[in-house]
Amino acid sequence: MPRSLSRSLSRATSAVLLTLAVLHVPPAHADDPAPVTVTVNARAALATVPETGIGTNHAIWDANLGTDATADLLKDAGMKLLRYPGGSYSDIYHWADHTAPGGYVAPDTDFDTFMRGVRRTGAQPMVTANYGTGTAEEAAAWVRHANVTKGYGVKYWEIGNENYGNGHYGTAWEADDHADKSPAEYARHVVAYSDAMKAVDPTIKIGAVLTTPAEWPDALVAEGDAGTWNEVVLSTAGKKIDFVILHWYPGALDKTARIPDMLDLVRRQIAEHVGAGSERVGIAMTEFNTGSSSNGTNTQPGALAAADAYATLLAGGVFTVDWWNVRNGIGKVTQVEGHTDYGDFGLLSSGTCTADGSVCEPALNTPFAPYYALQMVSRFARPGDRFIRAATDQAKVAAHAVRRSDGGLAVLLINTSSDTSYPVAIDYSGFSPASGAPTVLTHTNGATSITTSATGSATSRTLPPLSLTTVILRPASAQADLPGAPGQPAASDVTDRTAAITWPAASAGARPIVKYEVYRQNGAVSEQIGETAGTSLTAANLKPGTRYTVNVIARDSGGGASAPSAPLTFTTGTPASSSCSVRLTKQTDWASGYVGSIDVTNHGAPINGWTLTFGWPRAWQSLGSGWSAVWTQNGREVKVVNEAGNGSLPTGGSVTIGFVGNYSGPNVLPAVFTLNGTVCTTR
Template sequence: MRWSISRFHGRTVALAAALLLAAAGTVTAAAPPASASIAVSVSVDAAQQLATIPSTGVGTNVAVYDPNMTRSDIPGLLGAEGVGSVRYPGGSVADVYHWQTNTEESGGYVAPNTDFDTFMGTARAAGAQPTITVNYGTGTPQEAASWVQYANVTKRYGVKYWEVGNEQYGNGEYGSPWETDHHSSHSATTYANNVLQYISAMKAVDPSIKIGAVLTTPGGWPDGITGPGDTADWNHTVLSIVGSKIDFVIVHHYPNSTSEADLLTKPQADIPRITGTVRSLIKQYAGTNADSVGIAVTEANATSYRDTSPNGLFAPDEYVTWLENGAFSVDWWDMHNGTDCTGLTSVEGATDYNDYGMLSSGASCEPPLNTPFPAYYGTQMITKLGAAGDTMVKATSSNSLLSAHTVRRANGDVDVMLINKDPDNDATVSLGYSGFTPSAAAPTVYSYLKNAHSITSATAGSATQQTVPAYSVVVVQIHPADAACRVVYNKNEWPGGLIGSVTLTNNSLGQINGWDLGFNFGGDTQITAQWNATVKQSGPSINAGNTSSNVSVAQGGSVYWGFQGTWSSSDADPSQFWLNGASCSIG
């Protein structure tokens, strides 16, 4: 595949040592004058949960051929970027890498200080969880099991996630042999049967680990092709054999694009379709195990404009859209990658070095070593949007040139990420809220502007009106309105039904003894069962009261209750809540 060449370890021999150019303190580039403004409406439904941000959500790859992989400044750079997962030992090299000797098959290059223990020191210093790719191509189940033994029994590192091989469908079975595979058969059936052996050997050492199997990306090559050694394509064959035994599946996402504008459509165009297909396959083959099988995107990047502003917009959109659709980890390819300094182009006023790295490798044509590229800053903006454990909720944009993502923080704040994909025009954004009452105070706004070298912050605009500069990423952090009480309303819905939950917090100056929470459904929801509350319903109007076990709510305390219901035309959220007659804030 055309993008794989830059990911081979031989491309990184040009990595050169140089001084770190710190991201902090650099001058922010001014956005170019906008010729016009596009009007966009964004609707935020703070009650419509999509997923919880996982601690492993934002990840990156590192490779044993990178001499700068474990430098002392790397943990700080990864931590500042918000990286919570680091994949090792690096793409295709994993299928020729022997961890015990820290060598590649046939003497390929392995950089000093990239052995497993040194890597683990860097990952732990960064606060990131490792994902280990064991050697399928030239290794054995016993070698993998020994790695688990060393990592989790001998050293007590607690490495949770392990994947069997890299891109095994690239082993020549379908005609493109970029992935080393010394098995006598390269069929999907052979891979899957061997995965069962890896699982058996590795979990015999540590039953608590999670093991993943490689799938082709639905809709990408070679999805849908039946190899000569199989009766079905790769995904159907692999999952029919290992579906009930694996803990997660692995896909990679390198969308091909015809233009900058086309690249920026890919998160919304590709990811819901891919995850829908993968979930359908899991459901088909994993049986009772289906609900517990996760999705890991262990490699992702653009195939063009990698070191320029389009990728600075693509990166956060890519990460967050995958997480909203249920992936538990997305690993960028990669931290450092390198370039041969040929074929350099200019994109939106900046040089594209054809380097897949988040950070400069310090090659002769590049900025100094570890200078962040735009994808780094775009990814760092996710730290302004939310943190592990926060809830991603639904946001809808009226214009495809502006992506919107929303997170409800544990403290009740609602943060909105706005990505303006128009390279020439600012966006005037009107924001509306359901299930949340914003404060009237001006919010804190973080911005990453086109061709900038840092993230800026200011108090700007309002919770309902923001200007997003051309080709920029903005995160608006919004506090809830002050009130004597606060309500967080959540729902998980399906056609004709839903489960709802309500958390009521007492913000008053004293204890509440006996509570009655009133509200009106916005649609035709009918409550059919409830828990932790007594409920009376008259049409859309609800009064939920305390039970004998939750009469009192201390100052600053909360009470939780829930319900199951039905609906036909609409299950729209309540827009107001009243506690003993007093209005509550929402969110």
């Protein structure tokens, strides 16, 4: 190219660039996404991270169960609980002779070998006693061997595994030699097992199997039963157990939002059917997996869902979440987000191949993506940390946070987008991060480790696609001699509009405590609902039929604030008296829908023409059909108008109407009904 032409082109290029700058032509990255707002609220406390929070299942058909390499990998992943002898094998396994008739038992997988691995891992054991083909005496002998003879100190003992899968509801996968396969029979044996096992060691904790809300066969009532599996088991055996057992294989990667309702429904069942002292009954999720090979059981999407679910379950007070399982073997092979998914539900590769030998897993003990997800959660949320509220304004990005005992804070950010790097702007309430770069842990799609760096700032970060990021922060300044946190609040005299909240006093720091502030959690925002110089407050102006979670903070004479109390959750009712009342009854339920009957009674002046309205509590609920009235649904609101023949309701008069309600998640029933604009008493 002639030199003169080159100079001319250079001048022309400069002129074009100058013109673009003057015209403010957007740069090539102008279509990048707007920053995602992440809100972290240190005043909105949730559950404390338990010692046994992060766990996994061992299976006696895994020949590598007892190896040092396995124990060391699990220790490095932060495993704090190991469950044995493995799923449905629990109901055919006889510990004394290490046999499982009808199943394969690998060498070197006996109980003592398992316990050696537990100790090397630094975890606690969870043992499942054989209900299906065993006896209470056999289980008691196992407790004697473990805790008296060997001194292992095994604290947690389950009675059976998924025993509702014994054919009682029409589908059978769980061994059960009992002629009576009803929940009542299982509950009677739970009582016998508990008595026999605690006679050997009164310090152990006994768990009973429940169905998981909205997962089959939850809500079904079989012929001859007095109620659902959960109702019957809790009513009969509730006084003899210390925890309940849930299993969850959601089959999709977007169901984490259902966990709070899942746990709330289980706690309501425990409170109703166990009665006084029911708060001592804990919840264990002893089997969890994403449950869908099409979405990636051992690739990054499944890993992200695992991290989100573990954090949500633990923040909700579950005392252990146990992955299914350490090794599982090759299944359906697919390509997921650029990587081979082997359809393996394990954390570690078993090195197996497909039946035709065309595809083999990586070498034995190679960690799959969920291994790194659980390792990330263990480094993010350590035992003794307290979960606090965190939220985002982008559905593709999830956030969790914990406050640490040293005053620091950690934030876990999960980007589930396949192709978008999201910048995030983090806003902190009740916490001031130190200046300088925080410690950052990152795991990205296809990575074979978690990277650690000190980069960026506490308030902004860019999340790669399909990534886990933990930001670990120090406080800007250590505030010594602040008040201690108030004790666990309690609620009483809960009505439709008010609740009496009390709490144990906080310990004073360097200055006297002058008041307590009570905050309601509204998402990740704390809204103050009152303050007092004492240790009780009546919360007013509440909404009927609404679940509230509150924390209490102590404030000293210098303005210093304590850490928040543990959370208190309660649900308001409906008016004690009204000009109308409503009774909603489930006639029958098939675990994805139900027939409901609504009795409406008029206690006021005679009515000629009526309209009943209510709202579905959750987006996964809908109206299927209705009768004895004209039914319509708009969004979540359901409107029911009288037919020509039943519009007249004299004082004391009633009308009964019916409907089919559909649901695909925890079925929180409607609680608030209005008749011609008046909120009714729900009976």
